[in-house]
Amino acid sequence: MKWSEQTWERVNLIYNQILELPFNQELSNGTLDQEKFKFYMAQDAYYLGEFGKALSTISGRLKDLDQVLAFSQFASGAIVVERALHEGYFKTLGIPEEVQPSPTCLLYTNYLLSQAAYSNIEVAVAAVLPCFWIYKKVGDYIYSQQEAENLNPYKNWIDTYAGEDFANSVNQAINIADDLAAKASDSLKSQMHDAFEMATKLEWMFWDSAYKQEKWAI
Numbered sequence: 519m520k521w522s523e524q525t526w527e528r529v530n531l532i533y534n535q536i537l538e539l540p541f542n543q544e545l546s547n548g549t550l551d552q553e554k555f556k557f558y559m560a561q562d563a564y565y566l567g568e569f570g571k572a573l574s575t576i577s578g579r580l581k582d583l584d585q586v587l588a589f590s591q592f593a594s595g596a597i598v599v600e601r602a603l604h605e606g607y608f609k610t611l612g613i614p615e616e617v618q619p620s621p622t623c624l625l626y627t628n629y630l631l632s633q634a635a636y637s638n639i640e641v642a643v644a645a646v647l648p649c650f651w652i653y654k655k656v657g658d659y660i661y662s663q664q665e666a667e668n669l670n671p672y673k674n675w676i677d678t679y680a681g682e683d684f685a686n687s688v689n690q691a692i693n694i695a696d697d698l699a700a701k702a703s704d705s706l707k708s709q710m711h712d713a714f715e716m717a718t719k720l721e722w723m724f725w726d727s728a729y730k731q732e733k734w735a736i
């Protein structure tokens with residue numbers, strides 16, 4: 519069994535809990551409070567900037583030039599989406615330009631940045647993989663729940679992550695992780711599983727914290 523198949527089995531329970539989160543259920547049926555969506559958008563813009571930097575760091579650490587190119591394209595893709603949020607949702611929803619990251623957002627982005635910089639490259643790639651794969655699965659799930667006659671106010675968001683362009687990046691990222699895992703020791707593969715699982719939990723926390731509009735205690 520491929521590393522990616524094994525790793526998905528390990529997070530399947532968390533993935534199901536992600537689908538059940540009120541944020542995703544309400545986003546899917548279009549009833550999500552706009553303030554919660556605004557909070558999420560602002561945090562996600564911050565997230566995407568840091569995610570882009572983590573991808574860029576990983577790109578520079580990879581050996582195989584096809585993989586270097588793929589990660590540098592993922593990095594520019596994340597920044598392009600970040601810029602598009604500022605031009606689009608930030609303006610239409612009236613979100614201030616400067617975003618202060620929530621505790622969970624800072625935890626997640628710093629986790630990704632430190633993995634990208636300091637872990638074995640195989641582990642770094644595994645740590646960023648849920649950002650692709652979980653979003654793809656959640657996007658596809660929410661898309662499949664849409665009824666054609668009801669226009670969901672969050673349709674744009676849903677279409678981004680259920681679309682073909684994103685699917686191509688996700689497949690590329692999974693294949694790169696599998697290529698690296700194929701040459702890795704058992705101990706390294708196990709660290710890759712752990713990083714993938716940790717980032718999947720942080721994805722769960724990110725949606726949960728947006729629903730709660732998480733604040734700093736002090």
Ligand SMILES: Cc1ncc(CO)c(N)n1
Nearest residue numbers: 562565566649650653724
């Ligand atoms: C928190 C989070 N994870 C993953 C993605 C998709 O890259 C996103 N936009 N936001």
